[in-house]
Amino acid sequence: MMISTWRKRRAARLAGKQRLESEMGDIEVTIPNHFRCPISLDLMKDPVTMSSGITYDRESIEKWIDAGHVTCPITNKVFRSLDPIPNHTIRKMIQDWCVANRSYGIERIPTPRIPVSSEEALEIHSKIETACKQGDRIGCQNLAAKIKALAKESERNKRCLEATGTAGVLSYAFEEFSKASFDENVAVLEEILSSLTVLLPHDKATTYLASDASMDCMVWFLKSEDLSTRRNAVLVLKELVPLDYRKVDMLSEIEGATEALFKLIKAPICPAATKASLLVIYHMVTPSSSSPTNAKIVSKFVDLGLVSLLLEMLVDxxxxxxEKAMGVLDGxxxxxxxxxxxxxxxxxxxxxxxxxxxxxxxxxxxxxxxxxxxxxxxxxxxxxxxxxxxxxxxxxxxxxxxxxxxxxxxxxxxxxxxxxxxxxxxxxxxxxxxxxxxxxxxx
Structure with a gap:
């Protein structure tokens, strides 16, 4: 079905002008056919060659593969490998063509960043583990910042980091540095927490983040005056608490946790933080098989004025x-x-x-x-x-x-x-x- 639609679109475009209108009035510039992606028929911005020998724009072929296809759209042969290889020659030719035609309003395509590979991700993991063993907080902080930048750079990078278990490694580092002097490690812990918000949830992460030292640190950040830090802390807790009700009991016993969660609702930072706080509170006030009654926790939130705050929020x-506010009120x-x-x-x-x-x-x-x-x-x-x-x-x-x-x-x-x-x-x-x-x- 997708092949049929693509062929119709390709035929329609090839039957048309196949030209790129410039900003210079009536002048039109024809895009060379070998600079066009066979799937989108647009000028390739990041040309990559597949095992079939055909070159595509990276975004187009990755969407094709993500849809479950394992064959080449042009040759219909099964790919020997699903890893696209950057075609630097074609990319350089396209850039030169753009420069040669810049007088017609054509902008040079930027040189694309090469996506992170599994090998590179695992190498970063190894460096983080070494930094933890050596107590190198500056090195670990820089590596956590690098991970966050890579994850935000592209969805492909994020998927690669998730698949290689980067969240688990960061969680291990968070626990290791939370055990040591907190005052000296605030900066590295903040950076790790910020990076985790991009990659969670991850099963292996919960083992380390559920420790006493890690939970104490997250509540400390939850009570921080820095809005970004409070947001990151509650976003991580949102992923952590629903997985194990023992963490709910642990969280409720930490001094200042309920007040900090309430403050995020009373004085909102952003919609994501408000919703995350409501989800955490929901799991704290909702009875479970392991904790049949949460009267003590409910009492704290009622005394803080949560009921009236929820009702006022629910008006509009x-x-x-x-849904989240109603769930908390129900509990x-x-x-x-x-x-x-x-x-x-x-x-x-x-x-x-x-x-x-x-x-x-x-x-x-x-x-x-x-x-x-x-x-x-x-x-x-x-x-x-x-x-x-x-x-x-x-x-x-x-x-x-x-x-x-x-x-x-x-x-x-x-x-x-x-x-x-x-x-x-x-x-x-x-x-x-x-x-x-x-x-x-x-x-």
């Missing part, structure tokens, strides 16, 4: 942020103190009812779950939560939800909620659940 949050409402704080917030029911059909399927599930927990644990005789939910059209929205369809657990909760709400339906009048004018918000 975009989809991804909404908080598993505990008595969390539910009590939710009862006391004027935005709770209006926001929850509004999100049943407004955000996404995941946000809807969390919304129904939170409503269920609040309504099932309602202890006031006048049914305050149930009455307000009816006023905000919760009954109608839950009926629509059952008609549209949802997963089994959500359906069960919605059905039980409807039974509870039905007892109060004739006692109150409904109001628009999207109207927040009468709700006091604690901004």
């Amino acid at each position: 949050a975009e989809r991804s942020l909404c 908080i409402c598993d505990c008595d103190q969390g539910r009590e704080e939710a009862y006391n917030q004027a935005l709770t029911i209006p926001v929850l009812v509004r999100k049943i059909h407004r955000a996404s399927d995941l946000a809807m599930k969390f919304s129904v779950s939170i409503l269920f927990k609040l309504c099932m644990n309602e202890k006031r005789e006048n049914g305050g939560v149930l009455v307000e939910a009816i006023q905000r059209n919760a009954f109608e929205k839950l009926l629509v939800l059952l008609q549209v369809g949802c997963d089994g657990r959500t359906k069960e909760m919605a059905t039980r909620l409807l039974t509870l709400l039905n007892a109060y339906r004739n006692r109150v009048d409904c109001i628009d659940s999207a109207d927040f004018k009468d709700v006091k918000k604690h901004f």
Whole structure:
């Protein structure tokens, strides 16, 4: 299918002018055919030759190979090797041609950087390990910076570094330097942490980053005044915490960790850091088989004012942020103190009812779950939560939800909620659940 489409496009282009319009009015410059990529038919910027003997632009042939093809698009023969070889001769000819035609507005193509190879990556790994053994923090810092630069240079470099386990080597270095004098190693640890944000997640990285010394260092960076450092720390923790709930317990016991995570939400640095912080908090407040109750952690976040902050965020949050904030609120409402704080917030029911059909399927599930927990644990005789939910059209929205369809657990909760709400339906009048004018918000 891809070959057919390519052939049609090639035929159409060859039938056309095959010219590159210059910035000099009506003058047109014809691109020599052997300077064109056989796939894109555009001027090659980084010509490479495959084992079939055909030269392509690197970006085009790598997309072809990444799509799962192992044959040459021109000869249809199976590649003996999938490694493209830079064609310096053709590249130099193209550059000379560009220079010769610069008066027509044609710019010289830059000399492309050669992508990092597996051998080069492994050589960097060896140097990092040697630097760690010798306590060479400057050398290790420079190598970590080099890795980050290579990973950002191209997606191909990043894939190569990931495939060779560079994240695991950097994590090993982070642990080694975190064990020594922290004051002397701050700079190298910062650089390693910054490089890890580009390459995580990686299975081998978690072994070293989960150690006591590594976790202490990351929380220290999480509490730092430097915004970039705090961002890098929370992005690494986001990849680390979901893999093992023991790390959640470890993190929650480190002094200042909960406050630092809360600060990232209260005083946002960037959307990525806010979402990462919410994900870490979600795993901290959500019960698990190894940690069935997180009341102590929830209590810390409730005392900091996280519930009101989440509700204010949810009023107009975009989809991804909404899902994460709802997930955290759902975990908080598993505990008595969390539910009590939710009862006391004027935005709770209006926001929850509004999100049943407004955000996404995941946000809807969390919304129904939170409503269920609040309504099932309602202890006031006048049914305050149930009455307000009816006023905000919760009954109608839950009926629509059952008609549209949802997963089994959500359906069960919605059905039980409807039974509870039905007892109060004739006692109150409904109001628009999207109207927040009468709700006091604690901004």
